[in-house]
Amino acid sequence: MGAIITLSLLGILVLYLGLYKAKSLLLPVTMLGLVVALGFEISAWNKGVSPIYNGMVLFDNFALAFSILCIVITGLILFLSKEYFRAISNNVAEYYCLILFSLTGALMVCSYHNLAMLFIGIEVMSVALYILVGIRKTDFASNEAALKYFLMGAFSTGFLLFGITLLYGATGTFDITGIKNYLIDNPTALSPLFYGGILLLLVGLLFKVGAAPFHFWTPDVYDGAPILITSYMSTVVKVASFAGFIKLFSYVFSPLQDFWTPILLLIIVITLFVGNITALMQSSFKRMLAYSSISHAGYMLFAIISLGANANSSILTYGFAYSLASVAAFAGLILVKRSHGSDQFVAFDGLGKTNPLLALVITVSMLSLAGIPLTAGFIGKFMLFRSAMADYHIILLALAVVNAAIGVYYYLRVVVHMYFYPSITGEDTVAVPTSFNVVLILTLLLTVLIGIYPNCVISLL
């Protein structure tokens, strides 16, 4: 709880700092706050056994691990923000404050123990993002993205809320243990409201994680938003939504697995194919990442259909791998776009010669996203595939494998452009500020570390 309070207060503090024009203090204060929040999370490790605050939140290791992941990734993204925000806006404080509020929501989603709390968490997380996506007021794409995101988000929130209401109607409680007990007590004669509730919740959550056929907002929103906000959305928001998703389905709805597994299976297959095949067609790196993030949602759903002992740790590992790789890829994209003014694959031509380190980090992150051994992405994929194999979803795995092979094609495309094509702008190197170098090297090291010694993440849960 300390982390959530810290971050809320920090958000307000940052707003005041902005008001008093203390711009140079913004980043240090924010980072310090994140470190304090991280400290709170780590000190609570292994201590949360029962829900607190009238059963609203539960800080078990599951919640803490995902919260730590969210805070670390946000820290990495904010570290990149120093020059980025200044270049696109005058009111930098708003960015920090909104991202912090959104992060607070993400932490609530990770640690809820009551459906009301889940709803509040998702709203806090999303509302801040609606503004962030549209923060470039004069930019047409940014405005379009914000409007699209807001409308779609409002819809999905409606579904979510309606689902929660139906569940309340059936069980008389918002508490997830209460709902679970209701399921155990009435194994046969469940109210039809309950099934309706599950379906609507499923739709609402699938909207949030961007799974097909509820993905239509993702590419445009990811494309239109400022790159740093996109990287925040596609990593922290997605991972937190998945944490909320898996908690609900593994803890509460697992007795009804026969009911929702077929639906989810179908959704996974559609998501994988839609995400991968459309990503294949893209000529813009940013849009490719947007579509690939859809396919990654598909892979992460594997953990939910096969709720085994390792489901939580596999989704945590995958979330870590995917977030690290995405942050590195988006950081590379920011630098390339800044220097070449384009986010097409062609802009990456010759990067291997001009910026070997940057090219290496992007390559490793692409290999990690593609799931090549010795990177974190492989461990994540292996664990998810393994859990799907535990339920003998062999056909699903065969389809997933076809998709992984498609994925390699478009992930390698940027690698091909970086190393095998001559630079378009001659020998000009892309300027890499120190903060970017730190983040790039950090993501590289963590990706390889988790790839070689995965125990460090897996043994957390």
Place this chain on the structure above:
Amino acid sequence: MNNLFILLLLPVASAVLLAFAKSSSTAKWIALVLSLVQVALTIPFVCAFVPDASVQFEQSFAWISSLNIHFHIGLDGISFPLVLLTNGLFPLIILSTFSKEIKHSFYALASFMQAGLLLVFMALDAFTFYVGWEAALIPIYFICALWGDGDRIKVNLKFFIYTFFGSLFMLIAILYLGQQTPNKDYEWTSFVALDLSEYAQRWLFWAFFIAFAIKIPIFPFHTWQPDTYTNAPTAGTMLLAGIMLKMGTYGVIRWLIPVVPFGASTYGTVALILCIIGIVYASIIAFKQQNAKRLIAYSSIAHVGLITAGIFAWNQEGLQGAILQMVNHGISVIGLFLVLDIIKSRTGTNTLNELGGLAYNMPVLATLFVIIMMGAVGLPLTNGFIGEFLLLKSLYSINIWYAAFAGLTLIFGAVYMLRLFQKSMLGTVDSSYVKVTDVKGVEVLVLVIICALIIALGIFPNSILKLSEASVTQLVQSVKF
């Protein structure tokens, strides 16, 4: 010094070191010295290796404890010759690049690949095996695409996706097998001990087979190979043909047949026939080639087809011959590619019609080329003879027609190799090649070492056969189909 980790660690350490090397010339020397150190480190293992059926120098520690995955490596009579081949060929491959200006990253990638290859041959845990399998693919992709020529980007993308696709099916098979084991682990011993249903064995056979068949490559999965070999830089082709394709044949011996013997008995004949079709088909195509490098690429398909056919025959001679021939083919093929590279560096072409009469100005090269060619054709007293003899004998013991068709490889091989030699070395001297200079220095050294190995293994094939004999006997007796 008998810790197998050293053999894996040194290439990785060299790769890291070489990645930071300042200039290409220092990188060359560092790579050479480190690869020679690797050879020196291999010697204690040669001395300590006992040629019985046991697994030796085993090392195992928990890698991902909650998933029961172990980093488990060891050597036995089947993997040891291939480890020797890998470590032995590496200094030669590095030496062969000495006359060129190649960036330091090439040596880093090659060293990293060496670690991947060794991991594949040493692995006794399926997860470890898979990691090595993919780890060897990434560097060779970069080597071929960065320093290759022709349509290198497209060709190598096809190569990468083709092989990656194949290995993903193997990953599914490994996951399935791991799920079946009592402890949910991925150890080779627990895979072999499994009592799988016939249905499962059928599809598992294909899941493994496709991965290996693409890598080897076996007809009709070979379409990536000629283009990749032809467009790759010579050192890359050497790595691919000399060592990497042995990953596939080794995989068949170690994983495919022992783990799914019933599947192998059901579809083994199909695989065998595919191999034999590949032998005849590739030989005929090789005969028609104008590009010498492409010719050797197709001849390589024919040779490994014979090796794989011998493995699927699954008897003592077949396996012994296959292991010996894997080593032999590795030595001969890098010799051939080196000769072609030297010819190209002197004349600027590998097209047969444009060459001719080179022996007049390059007598030393011509002599060494003859020896290497004899080895590739399989003449007695060269290395190829015993291997091919054993392989054909094993096929003969199953069905005389298999041996008859597979035996065509000897005749066809002689025809296209002699054609290659005749078109390049003999005939009238083309006016533009009057001034070509003969091989000298490092080139001679490498070629002489290769020729010496070819003759030595031709006279003393037992040095390899003895290593593998006990392991092969045990494997053939314990896995029957």
